[in-house]
Amino acid sequence: MKLSLNIQPLHTWIDVKNEPLLISGPCSAETEEQLLNTARLLANTGKVSILRAGIWKPRTRPGEFEGIGSIGLEWLKKAKEETGLPIATEVATASHVEECLKAGVDVLWVGARSTVNPFTVQEIADALKGVDIPVMVKNPVNPDLSLWIGALERINNAGITKIAAIHRGFTSFEKTSYRNVPMWELAIQLKTICPELPIINDPSHICGNRELIPYVAQKALDLDMQGLMIESHINPLVAWTDAKQQLTPEALSKIISELNLRVAASKNxxxxxxxxxxxxxxxxxxxxxxxxxxxxxxxxxxxxxxxxxxxxxxxxxxxxxxxxxxxxxxxxxxxxxxxxxxxxxxxxxxxxxxxxxxxxxxxxxxxxx
Missing domain, CATH: 1.20.59.10 (Chorismate mutase)
Structure with a gap:
């Protein structure tokens, strides 16, 4: 089986400041001060290519913090103006897409809870028709390669050619060291059937804790993934969402500096x-x-x-x-x-x-x- 998608190479739609491509920022935009201060520190590392922040947060249970909402887009815009970093956020509805386009968001991603529902993905795809914007698609929460492929196809069929997949691991009933089991074999299968598709690894959601992030990030690069999405917060200990898996910008910079970058092929x-x-x-x-x-x-x-x-x-x-x-x-x-x-x-x-x-x-x- 081969997957035929009309895709533009990653380097044509984003300026990679350093290798690997690094997308970073807080799990959630909480306050204007928190987002701007985090963005400044991330920009100062010189290693981040895209600033990310969750604006709308699909939570497992009601009553949990579900995102700051549309006002967070204004904060992202300010962060972009000040740091020069392109900005990215998750969209789960057509109205999210419309608001992001109006706010000048540079990159969108479809979350794991959305990827699992073809109706949701199609609604997002319909809202993207006629638009030229990079879109990244996370794997579904459950280990279903067909759902992941289907979501990528729906977005691509809407005319989006700047497209990438995000590997963030899969839910498992078994207790493991990971928050979401990597199941690397599924990402490898996706890469095998569509070699030109960029795959970005999300160590934060795979690990669920900051201690494992260096190991997962290195393995992702060793498997020839094109970049990393790692959550960073100015003070992770007081983060409103996913505190255990977020890194300070300083800790993130250290991890990236220590990664061993290998080439896909040798001329020796x-x-x-x-x-x-x-x-x-x-x-x-x-x-x-x-x-x-x-x-x-x-x-x-x-x-x-x-x-x-x-x-x-x-x-x-x-x-x-x-x-x-x-x-x-x-x-x-x-x-x-x-x-x-x-x-x-x-x-x-x-x-x-x-x-x-x-x-x-x-x-x-x-x-x-």
């Missing part, structure tokens, strides 16, 4: 030759893996037929537990991560169950004679 011929050799060896092993999986599934089908003939259930719990324990121990001897080994085995086992279920429930072909 010796390196490229060695890399090609290693990749060829990996390709051969991958071919062998696929062949062995095919051979395994052929045996699974024989077992399925044998169980059907003898009226035996598909799932054999004791046998499955034995496979897990043996394979985890064996994988550990080869330095394979236990979680990876278990997930791999679960995928293979799931396919084995599916094949045997098909065999068990296969309709008998009537005798044509």
């Amino acid at each position: 011929e010796d390196f490229m030759d060695a890399l090609a050799d290693l990749r060829n060896r990996i390709d051969k092993i991958d071919d062998q893996l696929i062949q062995k999986l095919g051979e395994r599934m052929a045996l699974v089908e024989k077992i399925g037929n044998f169980k059907k003939e003898n009226n035996v259930t598909i799932l054999q719990v004791k046998r499955w537990e034995e496979i897990i324990q043996k394979s985890l121990a064996f994988g550990g001897a080869f330095n394979l991560d236990a979680n990876f080994t278990k997930k791999f085995l679960e995928l293979v086992h799931g396919e084995s169950i599916r094949k045997q279920t098909e065999i068990m429930n296969e309709a008998k072909i009537p005798n044509k004679s």
Whole structure:
């Protein structure tokens, strides 16, 4: 599958002051003083390319701070005039889009709670028709690549060619160190099917706490993402929203300075030759893996037929537990991560169950004679 979008390269629609592209500012515009003072400090770092601030905040429960509202746009305008930084904010309705366009907001983004609803995204897209403005689309709260792609397509179909995706992680019922589990594989899938699409990583919402931000930011750049959106507040301890994940401008500047920027490709011929050799060896092993999986599934089908003939259930719990324990121990001897080994085995086992279920429930072909 390939995703065909009409996209302008990132460098044509925003002036990147330094690499990586950095979008920063408070989670919420709270007061004029808070926003302007934060903006001044961020501009003084020389590392920020776009100033962001939430004006309307979609909160999980009523009664929480839901954004300062339209007056915050005036504060953003003042910050832009004083610092020279382009300004960005989230839009969730057509009226938000209209207000932002009137206020001269430079970049818009569609939030995760909006991306999940095609009706909402289409309303925003309709309001953007005939407008030339960069729009970034966050991944939906749930891990659904099709929803993310659909939102990007709707915005692009409205005539927006300055478009990017924002990877901010996904909600999970499992307790992890992250506020939103990164699920890097989904961002990688999106990049694979649409290589020209810029992807901006949002470490703030992935981490939910400032301590993990350097690690996530570095990993995002190592995966060739084109920029970072990191929340910054002049005094995070008293922030009205998401206090734990915001950084002071000084702390943000330090993190960005310490990031290791790597290139997507090297011009060193010796390196490229060695890399090609290693990749060829990996390709051969991958071919062998696929062949062995095919051979395994052929045996699974024989077992399925044998169980059907003898009226035996598909799932054999004791046998499955034995496979897990043996394979985890064996994988550990080869330095394979236990979680990876278990997930791999679960995928293979799931396919084995599916094949045997098909065999068990296969309709008998009537005798044509």
